[in-house]
Amino acid sequence: MILLVIDTSAIASAAIIRWHEDEPWGAVLAQFATEDTKSHAEVLAPGIDALLLEQELSGSDIDRIVVGVGPGPFTGLRSGIATARALAFAWSTPLAGLMSLDAIAWDVLAGARPPASEFVVATDARRREVYWARYSARGVLLEGPHVAHPDALPALPVYGAGGGIYREKLEAADAVVVGEFESAQPTAASLGLAAVERLARGEELLDTAPRYLRESDAKVPGPRKRAL
Amino acid sequence: MKEPLVLGIESSCDETGVGIVRGTRLLANTVSSSMDEHVRFGGVIPEIASRAHLDAMVPTLAEALETAGVTLADVDALAVTSGPGLAGALMVGVCAAKALAVATGKPLYAINHLVAHVGVGLLDGGVYGGELPEDLGALLVSGGHTEVLRVRNIASDVELLGSTIDDAAGEAYDKVARLLGLGYPGGPAIDRLAKDGDPRAFRFPRGLTQPKYMGSPESPGPHRYDWSFSGLKTAVARCVEQHEAAGKPVPVADIAASFQEAVVDVVTSKAILACREHGLRNLLLGGGVAANSRLRELTAERCAAAGISLAVPPFSLCTDNGAMVAALAARVIMDGRSPSELSFAPDSSLPVTTVSA
Numbered sequence: 001m002i003l004l005v006i007d008t009s010a011i012a013s014a015a016i017i018r019w020h021e022d023e024p025w026g027a028v029l030a031q032f033a034t035e036d037t038k039s040h041a042e043v044l045a046p047g048i049d050a051l052l053l054e055q056e057l058s059g060s061d062i063d064r065i066v067v068g069v070g071p072g073p074f075t076g077l078r079s080g081i082a083t084a085r086a087l088a089f090a091w092s093t094p095l096a097g098l099m100s101l102d103a104i105a106w107d108v109l110a111g112a113r114p115p116a117s118e119f120v121v122a123t124d125a126r127r128r129e130v131y132w133a134r135y136s137a138r139g140v141l142l143e144g145p146h147v148a149h150p151d152a153l154p155a156l157p158v159y160g161a162g163g164g165i166y167r168e169k170l171e172a173a174d175a176v177v178v179g180e181f182e183s184a185q186p187t188a189a190s191l192g193l194a195a196v197e198r199l200a201r202g203e204e205l206l207d208t209a210p211r212y213l214r215e216s217d218a219k220v221p222g223p224r225k226r227a228l
Numbered sequence: 229m230k231e232p233l234v235l236g237i238e239s240s241c242d243e244t245g246v247g248i249v250r251g252t253r254l255l256a257n258t259v260s261s262s263m264d265e266h267v268r269f270g271g272v273i274p275e276i277a278s279r280a281h282l283d284a285m286v287p288t289l290a291e292a293l294e295t296a297g298v299t300l301a302d303v304d305a306l307a308v309t310s311g312p313g314l315a316g317a318l319m320v321g322v323c324a325a326k327a328l329a330v331a332t333g334k335p336l337y338a339i340n341h342l343v344a345h346v347g348v349g350l351l352d353g354g355v356y357g358g359e360l361p362e363d364l365g366a367l368l369v370s371g372g373h374t375e376v377l378r379v380r381n382i383a384s385d386v387e388l389l390g391s392t393i394d395d396a397a398g399e400a401y402d403k404v405a406r407l408l409g410l411g412y413p414g415g416p417a418i419d420r421l422a423k424d425g426d427p428r429a430f431r432f433p434r435g436l437t438q439p440k441y442m443g444s445p446e447s448p449g450p451h452r453y454d455w456s457f458s459g460l461k462t463a464v465a466r467c468v469e470q471h472e473a474a475g476k477p478v479p480v481a482d483i484a485a486s487f488q489e490a491v492v493d494v495v496t497s498k499a500i501l502a503c504r505e506h507g508l509r510n511l512l513l514g515g516g517v518a519a520n521s522r523l524r525e526l527t528a529e530r531c532a533a534a535g536i537s538l539a540v541p542p543f544s545l546c547t548d549n550g551a552m553v554a555a556l557a558a559r560v561i562m563d564g565r566s567p568s569e570l571s572f573a574p575d576s577s578l579p580v581t582t583v584s585a
């Protein structure tokens with residue numbers, strides 16, 4: 001089975017993953033990821049095009065599309081979901097979502113020193129806030145995703161770029177920023193491997209509704225003040 | 229390609245549009261609007277519009293294909309509005325269009341929204357029917373833009389003669405409607421109410437009409453064909469306040485009529501001036517405010533007096549839609565121009581000189 005995975009919750013990334021349905025792991029055949037968090041609309045489609053070309057795959061070879069549904073900054077997040085939905089429509093390919101922070105949680109568990117305790121994954125939510133979620137030591141999502149000021153996070157090890165950016169505030173709140181992960185972002189490759197694990201366990205993935213976690217900021221104007 | 233089958237996507241403001249044309253023949257024009265979601269805010273909220281685009285895109289696409297009775301595989305080329313417009317809103321259409329290009333391998337054309345408003349004139353039944361006249365000017369008036377263009381070759385040579393330097397005319401309507409307690413969108417409400425009012429009751433300012441802005445034909449001032457509506461809005465607010473302060477009822481219909489007259493007078497007089505001084509003998513009126521009865525009336529009157537022929541496309545093609553994007557792209561293709569690179573970026577302030585990126 002071939003999966004095309006896309007995530008634009010922070011950086012823009014895509015990956016092609018091969019998976020035998022009775023196994024809880026997959027193989028990343030090809031992937032790309034940007035460093036910046038602002039060029040999604042430019043780079044994503046050419047990036048996916050190049051992956052398909054490199055792997056000599058066409059739409060009919062893709063069995064399933066998985067897209068990160070955030071949380072993430074609105075415009076970037078939508079780029080990936082709009083892309084995934086349009087590809088799925090054009091190819092009539094099944095499409096599902098997965099929470100983007102799960103990608104970093106997967107990296108944490110797969111890393112050299114997986115945590116012995118519960119842990120937190122945090123990414124940059126801008127406006128001095130982080131997107132975060134709490135996981136068990138085995139990587140099961142316990143709480144979140146939320147958006148909050150860093151000082152509201154639990155006193156646990158923090159993985160992800162949100163930790164690096166808000167190190168002082170997190171440490172003041174007794175959280176521990178894990179150095180190796182202080183600039184880690186969700187990637188499509190890891191998200192895809194997390195998806196494979198779920199699917200192998202017989203778990204459902206999510207729909208593709210974006211997890212914005214914030215309202216649109218629009219304010220209903222108050223009644224106009226009348227001149228007296 | 230002689231008569232390319234083109235699918236066009238529009239998402240620059242609050243309408244998600246997908247249109248399909250074959251050459252100059254319109255096959256589908258499907259639009260999903262988020263206007264109702266903006267009513268309580270009294271204007272388009274970009275983030276709400278962007279969220280709505282994401283959810284409307286695939287259903288609108290599916291419906292347009294069904295209406296046209298074609299499949300994506302039949303389509304010869306894809307097109308999408310790449311600007312100008314709201315950045316976050318443009319992004320949704322651009323990403324969807326690029327994904328369709330990747331999925332199908334079809335060429336993709338990044339299209340200028342403003343020029344596309346003129347491009348509808350190419351459609352059969354879109355007033356000019358296949359071939360645009362020479363000496364063509366376009367007056368575009370909507371909630372997002374107010375411009376007068378000169379169109380030498382719609383696929384390659386378009387020039388901006390004048391535009392608003394602050395609010396769009398439709399935006400001024402929305403703000404004044406709010407001042408008068410008329411709700412959103414303001415255009416239709418004011419147009420309706422103005423019929424019961426006296427357009428000469430109040431003399432509201434016509435922005436940028438003083439000699440220092442206008443100059444002369446030989447030595448044009450800095451804003452000869454430009455508009456400004458912020459002073460007009462302030463003048464209306466002051467008028468309302470004066471009545472309230474004096475404890476008098478606000479003459480809403482008279483204010484609506486006088487405001488509308490000020491907008492329509494200055495919009496048409498400058499547009500006609502631009503046409504006359506550039507030898508443009510044909511004018512296309514487009515944009516959502518083209519539905520305004522007084523704007524249509526006065527434009528027709530002044531065009532007739534100046535010997536300019538006026539064309540107004542059907543309303544469904546005046547407001548933002550995907551058919552205009554497809555229509556313009558079809559012409560760009562028939563002119564033999566190359567498709568866009570997949571890496572193009574949406575540009576919220578794309579100049580009209582860039583017809584196709």
Ligand SMILES: [Zn+2]
Binds near residue numbers: 548
């Ligand atoms: Zn428009």
